[in-house]
Amino acid sequence: MAFKRSGAVVEAVPLEALAASDVERRIVEGVRKYASHQDNWAKADKNTPFLGSLIGMGIESANLVDIAMSIERQFLTRMTKRVPLADDSSKFRLEPGELGPLMILEGQDIHAATPGLAVKMLMDNGHMPKDPAYLRDVVSFAYIVVVGEAYRLNDTLRRTLRKLPSAADPAARQEIAANVKALVQQARSYAEALTDPAAVVRSRREAYYWERSELQGLEAQLAEVTEKLKQIALSDDTGGADKLRSQQVSLRLRLNTNRTRLRVAEEVANHSGERIPVEEEKVKNVRQVLLASVAEAGRAMDASAAGA
Amino acid sequence: MSEAGGGFVGNDVVDLASPLLDVRAAEDDGTRREWIARHLTETERSSVLEGARFWEIFASKEAASKAFEQAGVAVPRGAFRDLEVDLCRRRVTHGPTGSEAEIALLEQNADRIHAVVVFPADHGCEGLAARVERAASDADSSQAAREALARLLADAAPRRGPAERYAVASRDGRPRVLEAGTWRDWSVSLSHSGRFVAVSALLP
Numbered sequence: 001m002a003f004k005r006s007g008a009v010v011e012a013v014p015l016e017a018l019a020a021s022d023v024e025r026r027i028v029e030g031v032r033k034y035a036s037h038q039d040n041w042a043k044a045d046k047n048t049p050f051l052g053s054l055i056g057m058g059i060e061s062a063n064l065v066d067i068a069m070s071i072e073r074q075f076l077t078r079m080t081k082r083v084p085l086a087d088d089s090s091k092f093r094l095e096p097g098e099l100g101p102l103m104i105l106e107g108q109d110i111h112a113a114t115p116g117l118a119v120k121m122l123m124d125n126g127h128m129p130k131d132p133a134y135l136r137d138v139v140s141f142a143y144i145v146v147v148g149e150a151y152r153l154n155d156t157l158r159r160t161l162r163k164l165p166s167a168a169d170p171a172a173r174q175e176i177a178a179n180v181k182a183l184v185q186q187a188r189s190y191a192e193a194l195t196d197p198a199a200v201v202r203s204r205r206e207a208y209y210w211e212r213s214e215l216q217g218l219e220a221q222l223a224e225v226t227e228k229l230k231q232i233a234l235s236d237d238t239g240g241a242d243k244l245r246s247q248q249v250s251l252r253l254r255l256n257t258n259r260t261r262l263r264v265a266e267e268v269a270n271h272s273g274e275r276i277p278v279e280e281e282k283v284k285n286v287r288q289v290l291l292a293s294v295a296e297a298g299r300a301m302d303a304s305a306a307g308a
Numbered sequence: 309m310s311e312a313g314g315g316f317v318g319n320d321v322v323d324l325a326s327p328l329l330d331v332r333a334a335e336d337d338g339t340r341r342e343w344i345a346r347h348l349t350e351t352e353r354s355s356v357l358e359g360a361r362f363w364e365i366f367a368s369k370e371a372a373s374k375a376f377e378q379a380g381v382a383v384p385r386g387a388f389r390d391l392e393v394d395l396c397r398r399r400v401t402h403g404p405t406g407s408e409a410e411i412a413l414l415e416q417n418a419d420r421i422h423a424v425v426v427f428p429a430d431h432g433c434e435g436l437a438a439r440v441e442r443a444a445s446d447a448d449s450s451q452a453a454r455e456a457l458a459r460l461l462a463d464a465a466p467r468r469g470p471a472e473r474y475a476v477a478s479r480d481g482r483p484r485v486l487e488a489g490t491w492r493d494w495s496v497s498l499s500h501s502g503r504f505v506a507v508s509a510l511l512p
Contacts, residue, residue, distance in 0.1 A: 034328060036449075053450060060501065062370065063328065064386040065346045069339070110384050149478065156477040159451060163472060175473040178489025183477060249406045 014076045014099055015127050020119050020134035023075070027115045030070035034063040046116030047139040047278065054151045068104045071118060075102040077127040094125070102127060111141040137278040150190055150286040157183040157293050164304055177301055184297045191290045194283050197275050222251040315431035316495045317412075317510045318374025319424045320367040321440055323502025347388040349403070364414060365393045367423035372400035372409045374497050375427040378482055381407055400425055413438055420501070424508045437464035438508035449500035454483075457496060457507040461485065464511055485509075 015023065028044050035041035037058030040048060049056035050067055059067065081097030094103065108125055112118040116138035123130045139147075160183055163176050229244045275283065323329075335343075344362060345353065352365055369391045373383040376391075381402055383390055392401045398411040409427035413436075416422075424438045439460050443452040454476035462471040468487070475486040476496070485492040495510040 053448065060328075062322070062366070062501065065343060065388070068386070069343060069346075073339075106387065106389070107384060109386060145481075149481070152478050155451075156454075156475065159454075160475045172470065172472045175469070175488035176475075179473075179475040179486045182486050182489045182491065183475065186477070186479075252405050 012074055012076050012101065015102070015122060016078065016129070018075075018128070020123075020128070020131045023122065023128065024115045024119050026074050027071055027118050030074055031057065031059060031067055034059045034066050034070075036060065044115065046119070046137070047114050047144070047282070049113050049144055049148060050115075051113070052148060052152075054155055055148065067112075067118075068109050071122075072102045072104055075122075075127070076100060077102045079103075079126050096126070113141055113144050114139065117141060117144070137276065139276075139279050139282060143275070143279045143282065146194070147282050147286050150194070150290055153183070153187055153190060154286070154290050154293050157187055157290075157297060161293070161297050161300055164300055173304060177304060180297050180301060184294050187290045187294050191287045191294070194287050218251060222248065225251060314428075315435075315510045316375045316378040316427045317424065317436065317438075317497050317508045318371040318376070318378070318427075319413075319422065319438055319497045319506050319508035320370035320374070320499045321423075321501045321504045321506035322363045322367050322421045323504050324363065324418070324420055326502035328502075349389050349392045351392060361395075363421050364395060364416065364423070367421045368393045368395070368400055368411050368414065368425060370499070371411075371423040371425040371497070372402075372427070374499075375409050375425045375495075376402055376407065378495055379427050381405060381427070399429060412436055415440075420504050422504075422506050424497075426510070435511040436508070437461075437511060438506070440504055440506040442503055443500065443505045445503075449505060450498075453498040453500050453505040453507060456505050457483075457485075457498060457509065460507050461487075461509060461511070464509065 013026075018026075024046050028041070031050060032041060035057040037053040037056065040053070040055065041057040044057055050059045051061060052058070076099050078096050078099055079094040080100040080103070081095045082092040083095050085091045085093060094105070102122075104121070104125075109118070109121055112121040116134075117140075119128075120135060120138055122128050123135070157180070160176065160179050164173065164180065225244055225247050229241065229248060232241045232244060347366060347369070348362075366388075369388055372391055372393075376383050383402065390403045392403060393399075393411075394401070395411070395414075398414070400409045400411060401407070402409075407427070408429040409425045410429040410431070410433075411423060412426045412433050413422065413424035420440065422438070422440045424436070426433060426436065437460055439456070441452075441456045443449055455471075457476050458471040458474040461474050462469065473488045476498070477484055477486060479491070483496050483498050485494050485496055494512070497508045499506045
């Protein structure tokens with residue numbers, strides 16, 4: 001099955017016929033035209049984020065849909081039979097059927113932040129068999145987020161630091177120094193938090209359980225309000241119905257927020273404690289980078305104070 | 309809660325001459341239609357086919373998702389159809405919750421579209437500042453946006469001091485402002501696309 005794309009014909013290949021590493025290679029090749037940081041794209045591996053230009057390929061969020069569509073165009077799958085969902089007939093899930101075009105359903109790619117995680121997404125959704133050997137060194141979404149934040153913090157610290165010697169006005173220099181100090185403090189705390197995976201997982205699990213119990217409470221409240229609304233709809237009490245509707249909207253708002261937070265908290269709790277070696281390595285590297293910046297900031301602040 | 313009285317701002321710029329738009333224009337009709345369909349709700353699709361109006365909706369959605377995120381109304385990555393834009397009413401509605409945000413600014417010229425959205429919709433625009441700048445061709449867009457935000461803050465609140473006193477960092481995944489060593493809980497937003505960077509802030 002072939003699709004025309006940007007003048008070239010893309011031959012879609014059955015996922016079942018490909019090794020995970022081949023799927024990954026095709027995914028990376030497919031997003032090349034959206035990568036604004038071609039250097040990072042050229043050396044991308046399974047753990048290179050699609051978004052962000054410090055360590056990522058520099059794909060903009062406006063191209064998120066392009067990533068999913070690029071993956072879809074290249075592969076065929078047997079998960080093609082649409083089964084409507086019981087609670088919403090406009091939505092469906094996919095079950096095994098005839099070989100056909102791959103379809104990534106809305107929300108399935110929420111954690112597919114790297115080529116490796118995109119391959120994992122295909123495995124998790126039954127489009128290709130699980131390959132434990134391939135997944136062994138795929139950095140979890142949790143650590144992609146944690147490490148990415150650390151590099152962004154480091155970048156801000158270094159750029160703020162660079163302004164220090166160029167500020168001629170002593171008052172301005174003092175203000176920049178205060179910003180550097182606050183960023184150094186943040187960098188130190190971040191580096192410290194990264195050292196102990198057991199502490200990280202403890203706090204993440206607590207956050208997860210707390211989120212889950214709050215979600216369950218909200219679900220119960222929403223069910224109660226919805227039931228009351230059904231009963232009041234049969235009466236003439238429009239004021240009471242309006243009040244309940246307003247409560248319902250407010251509860252739905254909180255419920256939606258909590259569901260998404262719970263998904264992220266669950267993902268992070270599941271992976272932040274048991275670091276695989278490649279995650280350990282990435283954490284070690286970014287800690288070193290952060291601490292080197294902290295040390296350099298200390299020297300620059302001393303020099304600045306001496307020169308003041 | 310932000311220092312700006314509980315209001316949250318998000319903005320988005322689209323460079324209409326971006327090479328990525330050309331990439332899309334070169335694709336076949338079916339692919340283009342599908343791409344657009346993945347961003348629009350049924351109501352939006354019925355009012356817009358494609359072209360500049362699509363990009364107004366797109367920029368409004370991107371801007372709204374940033375404002376909603378800051379307020380704790382989660383918009384999952386890539387869930388464009390959770391948001392519905394009504395350009396006539398200048399509103400963006402978050403489908404799963406019914407929450408509404410206001411399109412406070414939607415400006416377009418031949419080069420670009422810039423949307424600024426404030427949540428909640430009845431917050432008003434007091435303290436709102438926004439601007440688009442052209443970034444140097446060799447600039448790091450993300451850094452250029454952060455510097456543009458520092459300049460915007462200095463211009464919008466001249467009594468506070470010059471742009472140098474601000475550093476724009478990220479905390480808990482959101483852009484945050486450091487002012488002379490103090491973290492400010494101001495709602496701010498950064499965006500970049502092709503040749504442009506755009507920034508917005510809700511100041512107390």
